[in-house]
Amino acid sequence: MAEEGSVGIVETKYLTFAAPPNEMTLECGRTLGPITLAYETYGELNDARDNAILVVHALSGDAHAAGYHHPRDKHPGWWDIMIGAGRALDTRKYFIICSNIVGGCQGSTGPSSIDPRTGRPYGLSFPMVTIRDWVDTQKVLIDHLGITRLLCVMGGSTGGMQVLQWAVSYPDMVRLAIPIATTSRLSPQAIAFNEVGRMAIQSDPNWRDGDYYGKTLPRRGLAIARMIGHITYLSDRSMHQKFGRKLQDKSAYGYNFRTDFQVESYLRYKGDHFVNRFDANSYLYITKAMDYFDLTQANGNLEGAFAGVKAKFLIISFSSDWLFPTYMSKETASALRRAHAYVISTEIQTDYGHDAFLLESDQLSSLISNFLSQGMKQK
């Protein structure tokens, strides 16, 4: 873990706010408080306080974007390839904040948190949170850190939705925005996959209407939901390259219902692994927040939604991403241009599908690094 450029050992921090009677009113009309938000920071805020970058994460991500929590950790944070000395988000130049989301299960307030009114986990009594709510809570964190204007907000997938929402909700606070592999409104196909995943969780008898904390967890349901999601993150071609029709630990078909193919074994592993680190109710709340995301909702159309934005945009999509295909990024880019925003929109050729934003890529790194450098100069 002593590799060059690593941010090294880091610690997750927590900000708690909106304590009663000052609860935050959510988009759904209900209130929530107190709210804890988990976050990490890398690098130093400069004296001008103008080098701060907010990184926001996707469905299953967390505040731990870079470095290691313990010297013996096997894996670094989820975007370690991008964050560190000499990396695209260069910690010698920038102050990087990665914020978790409300409704999750990685240190921020969510359905598995204790409801102070009852002393028991919220479960399904947790209010529905939206991407606008996530951004509103992150705004409290940015204020707390003494930052009035972010150099950049960036993130992929559901993170990209937060980026767009940041530029719309707080136009004066965002100089640069980098939404990656994302959309301005979730497609019916993506809603459909989310709904089937939720049904798998809700059909698990151990789910018990969300009241399973301290009891047997709805592991099977969550594993199935994750497996469905995982297929949508890969491309057909990458699955051909990675697995093809190769068999798992056998030389001939088993002619039974145990695992035959490597791709089955891989998905089962991904599903099983996920349930050890993720809460099923959080999966329900987060996918629902994604489903509800539609920037045309408030203004009738995208151009209207983007009317007040001031950020400069670098929009990135991946050629083999079929969950958030390039046409969605183009739709966002066109609407932003009609709203007179500065937009660079680019598609990276890759076989890795939607997950490409999490993988090592010189092209992705240099696009982001150049965009940040130029933005930093043009004050």
Add this chain to the structure above:
Amino acid sequence: MAEEGSVGIVETKYLTFAAPPNEMTLECGRTLGPITLAYETYGELNDARDNAILVVHALSGDAHAAGYHHPRDKHPGWWDIMIGAGRALDTRKYFIICSNIVGGCQGSTGPSSIDPRTGRPYGLSFPMVTIRDWVDTQKVLIDHLGITRLLCVMGGSTGGMQVLQWAVSYPDMVRLAIPIATTSRLSPQAIAFNEVGRMAIQSDPNWRDGDYYGKTLPRRGLAIARMIGHITYLSDRSMHQKFGRKLQDKSAYGYNFRTDFQVESYLRYKGDHFVNRFDANSYLYITKAMDYFDLTQANGNLEGAFAGVKAKFLIISFSSDWLFPTYMSKETASALRRAHAYVISTEIQTDYGHDAFLLESDQLSSLISNFLSQGMKQK
């Protein structure tokens, strides 16, 4: 139901064979018998016995391809748009046979059938069946009908796999072959979707290792499997056109976990409807037969598999089919050409995705009708 060209009222017929001690040996090495195959026929076999077309169906299809079983039936057979007087499969000219598959639940022997050795349903003691086995049993049916050479074998999706297997297994019996929206070997992505569907069924506590007959059925698991499948049968664009982000019976988000979007409601309906007509164990067996389908398996490569084929091929794919994309049909066509087969390969431009083969299409109809007419002339 008295519409022009309809074959009118039809009846499913049944052929039973391979009674002990003459059981059929399956590809997996196990034996099965007696075997009942459900089938229907439309039109008349001519004196030369050279006008017979075998239609084979996809995952959830059955022997009832055209016409009605009862005067009050609301819907005709699954390919009624194609079969009838003046239709692409013109019953004034051709004798059409539609055969069901072993392992299914629509009148043919399958896991829900009574095992004569025990007097109880087979359940998971039913042997694994493959697409080669399906074709071998259909061959018994064709022999029984006194047909030594079929004018054509045709079908879409899993039906198309049977078409390819027919041309390989019984080259002297197939003059024309029309595989539609299919592949010579199932892709890892399709295997992955099948595996998640199977996991949903097997995770339903009512599934009880397949021993649920006469008890509560694993409805939720089967519904989820069907919903996953259904998403893969539609295209992203057709879902935009059909549903978009339209809400179901409400004018604003519900901010709860009940159905918000029409696409969710549609999928739930499709899932619930399916469990009333389909057996969960059959879903397991049929998807496994699909997974195992790989014509390169026996011969090392596709060209070798097709070395002995004598049929002329019309291969059809659909531009928006992402489950069996056109590149798969092209792969089959190229290998057939290298094996010196006569091949017409064409992609139909459509937004309807994989399901397009089941939908009204002048282009599909005229392609098939012309190919059949020309083949019928060239004896």
